[in-house]
Amino acid sequence: MKKIYVIKIGGNIIDDEEKLAAFLKSFATQSIANNGGLVLVHGGGKLATRLAEQMGIEQQLVDGRRITDAETLKIVTMVYAGYINKNIVAQLQANGCNAIGLSGADGNVILAHKRTAKGDVDYGFAGDINEVNTDLLKALLEQQMTVVLAPITHDKKGQLLNTNADTIAQETAKALSAVYDVSLIYSFEKSGVLLDANDDSTVIPAIDPSSFRELKAQQKIFAGMIPKLDNAFAALDSGVKKVIIGKAELLEQLINGESGTTISNE
């Protein structure tokens, strides 16, 4: 069974031109070594916020989440599916990696629905995923292409929707698990799941369901990591082989299991 790696890169890499270039070079090398089979999911970083400021559009945040009004949707569509996605694709192509950039609307790859308002909070054009359609993804992966997914989906009624990139990575990994041996990699600024959030040397190399229960009971894991780990175990329960969390700069080592935290059911 072909090995597929679904790799999410965080905003801190997107925002740093040099780090992004280095990451994409390494990503291209890994993709070529694996005969394709890599899927890159990117978020948006601070570019959308900066563009909104430049355009004089005020951003509304509720509990740290941006409310996607019509103007904000326009901005994130331009920045995520346009500027960031196409620049990533062009850089991967320059590194010999045959990349293709898609939003969820393209080929109906990710079907979503507009998030329903909760009490007083209307999240606007935020999308929750219904389904990842793997037909086109499979066809592209079989042609050894690398797919680059922007965090914009659609409702198949003509509405684009702003969708969380972590969730896109997770749902894409789950859907592809029906046909492939899928690893899901969340790369970010830290070296993995840490015992001490301020000390990068305290990475926990492996977590399984029983050690996760223990770590939670002993309150050894930074509270902010717990939803990420809950999601990781949910992905494993849906067929994903392993979830790896670690530093984007160490992509090769993450893929080879030599760095970061590997979460598995075994």
Added chain:
Amino acid sequence: MKKIYVIKIGGNIIDDEEKLAAFLKSFATQSIANNGGLVLVHGGGKLATRLAEQMGIEQQLVDGRRITDAETLKIVTMVYAGYINKNIVAQLQANGCNAIGLSGADGNVILAHKRTAKGDVDYGFAGDINEVNTDLLKALLEQQMTVVLAPITHDKKGQLLNTNADTIAQETAKALSAVYDVSLIYSFEKSGVLLDANDDSTVIPAIDPSSFRELKAQQKIFAGMIPKLDNAFAALDSGVKKVIIGKAELLEQLINGESGTTISNE
């Protein structure tokens, strides 16, 4: 041999939400009737100019052509490959047409190079096309998908380039002619090539090389149309079966040869 229609839509449709929605509905119907096999090439309309104004970026024009400096390239990438391309794809999907939006960087579909400066005029990040790679296009068309091309290309060295949409349509039609029976349709605000530029009822229904020579000799064609017609004949000489110029609102009639001007070598 499968019939393929490469259809360019002009800025006047892009700029008008209602006209665009009506066009895309008709386009989807035609695409479904043809079992896929439609390629849509869109320009940018006035959105990019408006966004630049909103961001306080001054546009430089030389002989009516926009100079693509780094900031302008960022804007056209966002607007063309992001906002316009993804909204067109989402609307086609809503109309039951399995569309996928691509820039020239995606799958290395359109390889270009930065236009060399002419005398004092440096066009900046404007791209002239080297080659349209049909492998991915063929694979998508064989899967009955509809391809939507944004006028952004790349040089395979990591640089995105702003590229004329008419030229993208023409080069794509020429490249696909190696394997398909290709018609190239330029849809715009007029009913076709007119004898009197101000009278839409003076459409010339058909032009062949000898009638084109005559019309030029008698100065019966509006001078602005001559480069378009020269390009049309160049496309025919490269294997395109026919070129049709006419009104976007009458897409079905253009495809069926019941409206517009049909340019052919016969």
